[in-house]
Amino acid sequence: MSRTRVVVTGMGTTNPLGGDVASTWDAMVEGRSGVVTLTDDWVEQMPVKIAGRVAVEPSEVLERVKARRWDRSTQFAMVAAMQAWADAGLDGADMDQERLGVAMASGIGGVTTLLDNYDILLEKGPRRVSPLAVPMLMPNAPAANISLYVGARAAVNTPVSACASGNEAIALAVDQIRLGRADVVVAGGTEAAIHALPMAAFANMMALSKKGGDPTAVSRPWDVDRDGFVLGEGAGVLVLESEEHARARGARVYAEVLGAGITADAHDIAQPDPAGRGGSRAILRALAESDIGPEAIVHVNAHATSTPQGDIAEGLMLHATLGSHVSQVVVTSTKSMTGHLLGGAGALESIATVLALHHRVVPPTINLDNQDPQVELDIATKPRDLPQGDIAALNNSFGFGGANVAVAFGSA
DSSP: OOOOOEEEEEEEEEBTTBSSHHHHHHHHHHTOOOOEEOOOGGGGGOSOOEEBOOSSOGGGTSOHHHHTTSOHHHHHHHHHHHHHHHHTTOTTOOOOGGGEEEEEEESSOSHHHHHHHHHHHHHHOGGGSOTTHHHHHSTTHHHHHHHHHHTOOSOEEOOOOGGGHHHHHHHHHHHHHHTTSOSEEEEEEEEOOOSHHHHHHHHHTTOBOOOOSOGGGSOOTTBTTOOSBOBBOEEEEEEEEEHHHHHHTTOOOOEEEEEEEEEEOOSOSSSOOTTOHHHHHHHHHHHHHHTOOGGGEEEEEOOOOSOHHHHHHHHHHHHHHHGGGGGGOEEEOTHHHHOBOGGGHHHHHHHHHHHHHHHTEEOOOOSOSSBOTTOOOEEOSSOEEOOSSSOEEEEEEEETTTEEEEEEEEEO
16 A cells, blocks of 8 residues: 555534534533433433533534435534535535545444334334435435535445444545545544434443433543443544645645554454453554554543443553553543544544644543543643644544554644
């Protein structure tokens, strides 16, 4: 594979902290939480009643007629993609559409459409099921609709690797550009799983926190009192380009995607390898592909979901891969504020990683009142400055099924 340099030229998001990149970044740096108590009718009987709802409903942004033809996960993806496309300066640009691709991930896909139409089938019969149900619920619907919006005629892919999906889409996009199959790829992840069935399932497998009280204080990565993650929703999208293509059109460059590592645990369908060996290999592969050593890393946006086992495993990974340099690395988990966006998490957290390099500021991990002594990391609990010069950062994502993805970014 070529060593073509790949850069980030546009970003967009909608998530529990904000309806765009600027408001999201402001909230992250200020340490605000987007977790709320749910008010839906179905919530009363649920063992968990909190989640990270998007701060801005897509109905406030999208054309109503079009939005009704999209599952909520696609709505989020389209909001983020339209922002990223405009941010990259590509609205109305003269593009070679055969050199334009999409890699848009989802961990679960159109689950709301699927379950709502199943309810209609049971209550009203098969003739009342929507004729649009399949193109709405299929996991590749977000990618397909983005391709229609931007006119992408290169590969349009949908990685589905649970909570590692968003980062895997970014890794796939880099590969497409370096293999010479595209000059520009719109990449990211989306998820809309705040629904009774997935929430009940996550709660019953003891993955979600069941803490009461203030919902904003429940997601607490690395804290001794953590007991599970908080479900979030939303999407993140990045426009990735070959550096040559970006420079030729005078595009602003936020950061460079240096490389990525993808591995599997082959350990358990839901639990990570407690020693973190699969994740460690992903980080090492990301460093090797990036042609950098551990000493280049100054920041890690960790997967850290606030689960008892997962947070410890990731700490072991960072020690195993960064060695003694780990003490010089500022680590954070923005999931403490957003909750866990599942298939959208890696993309949103890649945006946060890019912005940390761009602005030279690491957003804090909130709710870390008593750090677990088994996690020996320098975790930011307030905004932390990063050094000037050429620096690099990692974004980690790990998912059910043992999927591991690490993406390395470098300052522009």
